[in-house]
Amino acid sequence: MPPAATAGRVREALSAATDAFEAAGVDTSRLDAELLLAEATGCNRTELAAEPEAPVDSQAARRFGDMVRRRIRREPVAYILGRRGFRNIDLAVDPRALIPRPESELLVEIAVELEPASVLDVGTGSGAIALAVADELPDCDIVATDTSDQALELARENADRLGLADRVTFESGTVPAERRFDLVLANLPYVREGDLAGLEPEIRDYEPRQAVVAGAEGLEAIAVVAAAAYASLTETGALAFEVGAGQAGAVAELLVDLGFTQVEGRQDLAGIPRVVLGRMGL
Structure with a gap:
């Protein structure tokens, strides 16, 4: 099978999103970028940090791009992800x-x-x-x-x-x-x-x-x-x-x-x- 199409690497995706969020006035730019990329790729933040040169496939990149655009408009991360942890439970929000x-x-x-x-x-x-x-x-x-x-x-x-x-x-x-x-x-x-x-x-x-x-x-x-x-x-x-x-x-x-x-x-x-x-x- 041919290799899956990619759209850059984890490090590049996080850097670009962080810069965009900072320009939009987001205080937690890096954290938000990590949370959204983790959601888009199906990885957790620890995995992203451990493999900054890992490729981001094209489907994940599209999902990430959509989420980044929403965050730039200052939509809350919890609404973008559709969930929020509270005490010992996870809630849909x-x-x-x-x-x-x-x-x-x-x-x-x-x-x-x-x-x-x-x-x-x-x-x-x-x-x-x-x-x-x-x-x-x-x-x-x-x-x-x-x-x-x-x-x-x-x-x-x-x-x-x-x-x-x-x-x-x-x-x-x-x-x-x-x-x-x-x-x-x-x-x-x-x-x-x-x-x-x-x-x-x-x-x-x-x-x-x-x-x-x-x-x-x-x-x-x-x-x-x-x-x-x-x-x-x-x-x-x-x-x-x-x-x-x-x-x-x-x-x-x-x-x-x-x-x-x-x-x-x-x-x-x-x-x-x-x-x-x-x-x-x-």
Whole structure:
């Protein structure tokens, strides 16, 4: 058989893509180039690094070229790949829902720490938090809600693919009426309307606006859900919100005003207060 047609080598493909991404303003140019070339070739990043002179066949080169053009337009890598890792699970992701962030794993850590019998995940999006909790707390009863039907569709697809469909109940809305939970987790929109234009294009132009922007102050969604969530808690229940930079103090005051007796913050890996946790009397 004749040798397969090639379109350059790994080193050349990575260099060209990295240069193009840098010119487009991408901060993680080399990493993104490696992730996309690995996807296009079916290799992993370690294999690419070990064989920089390996040829890239023409079909892989076409796939890579298509992905590079999308990334130059600042489409998020997770949407291009169609997946994102979160805790111990891999999630399908697309523009129907926000891309799961590492910071949101703090909410799962709180669930693992508290070991509640029941959890409500408000604003579930792709289902990341609810499904991660289901994966790590097999005896926990979990309800996940969202106001977006498209997001709920994606979350159910992820639950089916992960074999967790029987572990999580997905419902439209926010806080179900006449239900009680030991723990409520919420990653809600918290960006101010006026700040949207200044966000990275990956967020501003591609992720669903309703999952990003809360309103003029940035705390509108949190304030509404906090009151309903407080009323839904068991006597020793807890409520945890993911918040934006600089919002932890205001959200902590909100929880104190609602009646939580213990309120604390949790920092992300950058040292930014990212989660506010309120607990009922113990």
